[in-house]
Amino acid sequence: MSVLRPDLAIIARNVSDGARILDVGCGDGALMAALRFHKSVDARGLEIDPANVASAVARGLSVVQGDADTDLADYPDNSFDFAILSQTLQTTRRPDLVLDHLLRIGRQAFVSFPNFAQWRIRFAHMFGGRMPVTEQLPHRWYDTPNIHHVTIDDFRSHLRDRNLVIEGQWFLSGDKPCNGGMANLMAQHAVFLLRRP
C-alpha cells in the first residue's frame, strides 16, 4: 500500500478484513482498489466528478456518480461497516449534515481532513496577511474547493457537541506521524475514526 496517500494508508491499515465500506468522495478509486486487494473488502464509492467515476468503474469498482451533500440521504441506515470521507469534509456545503449521514450509513466512519490551524497556515495569515497557498493546499482563495476550513480543535469540539465517540485518531506532518498533544499546531492532516455514542 506504499503508493497510497499517507492518510489513506492509515485508513487502509485500520479497516477490518472483509468489511463493507462506502468511500464518499472516492476519486478514481485508489483507496477502494487497495482495500479490495489487501483487505478483501466489499467496497462502494460515491464521487462527484464523472471522469473519476469512469476511471474507477473502468478498474472494476462499484462507484456511483453523486454529491455527498445531496445523495447520502439515499443510502439506508447501517448499510456499511465503515463510511469513509477522506479529504472531502472541507469541500461540502454542510459538513455537519454529511457527518451525520456518514454515521447513520456506517457503523463507524473514517474522516480525514487538512488541518487549517497548522503553523505554516497560521504564519501565512499572521505575517503574510494572505490566504495561504501551500504545497498541501495549493489553491488560491477564488478557486479553492475547500469552502469550510476546519481545524483539529474545531472538529474535536464538534464531536463533543454531538456526543460522537473517537475510536482512533492519527495526525500527519507531511507523510510522517505526529504527536496528538500538539496536533492542532503541528499536524497538516488528521484522520479520525468515529462512531455513534
Place this chain on the structure above:
Amino acid sequence: MHDDTRFGLDKKTRLLGPVRLDSGAEFAPVDFAYETYGELNADKSNAILICHALTMDQYVASTHPVTGKSGWWLSMVGPDKPIDTSKYCVISINVMGSCMGSSGPASIDPATGHQYAMDFPVITIADMVRAQAILLDHLGIETLAAVVGGSMGGMQALAWASLFPDRVRSAIVIASTARHSAQNIAFHEVGRQAIMADPRWQGGAYYGSEPPASGLAVARMAAHITYLSEAGLTEKFGRRLQDRDAKSFGFDADFQVESYLRHQGLSFVDRFDANSYLYITRAMDYFDLTDAHDGVLAKAFAGTKTRFCLISFDSDWLYPTAESRRIVHALNAAGAAASFVELSSPFGHDSFLLDAPEMNRIVDGFLRAGESR
C-alpha cells in the same frame, strides 16, 4: 461450436414455448430471429445478451438485410471492441412483437394461416424477456455473463435482472429507465394515434394491401425528436433552409430540419411494421418495474447478486439522468453492487448509439472486472 447450427448469423428458429404473458394469456409457438457472434466456451460462462431498442433489431454487428446499413452497435460490439466477440459469445434477439423475424403482429398465426395483426396478444417488457429466456434455454445457456441494453434494451436488462437474478451475473443499463413517465407515454400515444388515424391502417388488417405508411412516418418523426436534443438540432440544422435561398411561403420542407425529419419518417416505413410499432410502444408504456413489487423499486432487486452498471447522458430528456439515479438509489437500498455515471454528450438520447470513448471505457472496464470474479 463451429458446426452447431444454433449459432451464427441470421438464425431463425421456432420453439414450442409457451411464453406465459403478463396479460394472463399464453403464446405459442414462438418464432425467434437472432444472431450470435463469437464462440460459446466449454462451460458456457461467456455469453452476453444484447437487448435492442424499440426500432432496432438483432443486427447489432452485421449488415441489415433491408437497409444494407452496417450493424447498429459496431462501435461497441466486435473483436477487440468493449464487448469483445473474441472473448464473449454475444447473442442478440429480435424482440417479441417486432418485425424482423421473431413473433409479432405481422407473423403468420399457424392456427389461421393469416397474419396475427391485432389478434397478436398485448405484451410487456417482461414478456419479451421471458421469451428470450426460452431461446437461451434452447441454446443451452443457463447463465449470462452480462445483459446489456440501451433505451428499451436497458428496460429488458433490468427486467432480466429482476425476473431471473440467478441467470444474470452483470447488467449494463444505458440511457434507460425503470418506468415510463407520463411524458414518455404521451409521446408514444401521439405516434400510435398517427398510425391508427391513417385510413390504410384498417384496424390493423392491412397486410396484403398498402400499409399505413403516412401514419407510421409521422409516428417516427415525433419519436425521433425525442431521441435528439435541442442543442443537437440547433447545431445540425439551426434555421437553415433546404436547397433554397428563401422561404417558399408554402408548406414544402423549407427548413433542413423538416426535410431531415421527413426523410427519417419515410426511410423508417420501409423497414418497420406499423402494428409492431403499436405493440412495442405499448409494452414500453406498460413498463414499471415496481408493478410486481408493491410500488417499491428496491424490492425488484432484493437479495440480488448481479453487478449493475448504469450510464446516462446529460442531454437525454427522454430518459433523463434522474431516472437512472432512481434505479441507483433502489440498488443501493437493496445492497447491490452498482456503478453509475452521467456522461456529457450533446446528442440526446441517441448518444448511446454513437461512438462515445468514455462509455466504451466504462463498459470495457466493467466487463473485465466481472471476468476476475
